[in-house]
């Protein structure tokens with residue numbers, strides 16, 4: 001094990017991907033030389049621009065996709081995926097697809113959540129208990145007899161997670177779980193992900209929701225066909241050039257504190273979340289005898305401009321000559 005992995009809290013490798021390559025039958029090279037390791041109990045945000053290969057990678061983690069060229073490139077809980085035993089993978093790793101309609105296909109929600117455990121040959125009473133527990137964990141207690149395709153967008157996303165929880169996998173991978181949700185549903189979903197993290201599940205969360213990443217993930221892997229960055233959330237968010245090149249953002253609160261620095265706010269470590277910002281402000285006010293001193297000097301607006309320019313993805317209308 002590398003020193004870095006050991007420092008992360010040696011639970012053993014949950015996922016090992018070594019030199020994974022994948023080209024779709026039409027010739028699209030989606031993954032090239034992808035390598036990374038995830039320790040048990042780690043929570044990872046997998047980010048990257050559209051078309052970066054994130055969903056393709058997810059489908060390799062439980063053997064839905066594989067290629068002869070990359071045989072043995074993916075190990076889950078210490079074992080390479082056996083293409084003949086793909087049906088057993090959901091016990092180890094649950095994959096929650098981006099579109100819940102791909103996971104909810106039975107008439108009633110209870111049937112969808114029971115589907116996996118029944119396939120594993122689990123007895124009727126135990127299945128019933130697992131359905132009840134899984135629905136409870138995603139805030140859908142008592143939804144057994146609801147018609148899946150009548151659920152709201154947020155309920156469907158949570159129901160899709162329940163269909164995976166009912167198999168009690170050690171690892172859960174989710175494809176854009178907070179996408180297309182209203183703020184309340186998004187907050188509920190983040191709450192569920194946090195509770196899974198706190199329970200010690202190994203999580204891989206594909207997301208463009210950068211403001212949610214600091215609460216959800218210990219580490220960020222940036223994929224663009226291959227792994228272009230892999231580090232702590234802070235390390236990855238500090239590399240603005242790489243992020244802009246990959247078409248990614250940093251949390252808004254972090255950008256705002258960089259702007260505050262231009263106004264003279266003393267801040268060595270930029271906060272990545274609102275909670276961290278509140279702590280930072282409280283500490284600064286205590287250190288400075290009850291006040292925060294901000295000022296404008298002749299370079300302030302140039303510095304603010306530099307901060308904004310650092311994270312700019314495209315020219316605004318004002319930048320474009322007529």
Ligand SMILES: Nc1ncnc2c1ncn2[C@@H]1O[C@H](COP(=O)(O)OP(=O)(O)O)[C@@H](O)[C@H]1O
Nearest residue numbers: 024026028030049050051052053054055056057
């Ligand atoms: N079924 C498919 N057949 C051919 N190309 C595909 C297929 N699915 C995805 N791709 C291509 O593979 C690349 C990676 O796609 P995908 O894994 O969906 O990226 P992401 O999830 O990061 O947006 C893209 O260029 C995409 O167009």
Ligand SMILES: [Mg+2]
Nearest residue numbers: 054055056175
């Ligand atoms: Mg995708």
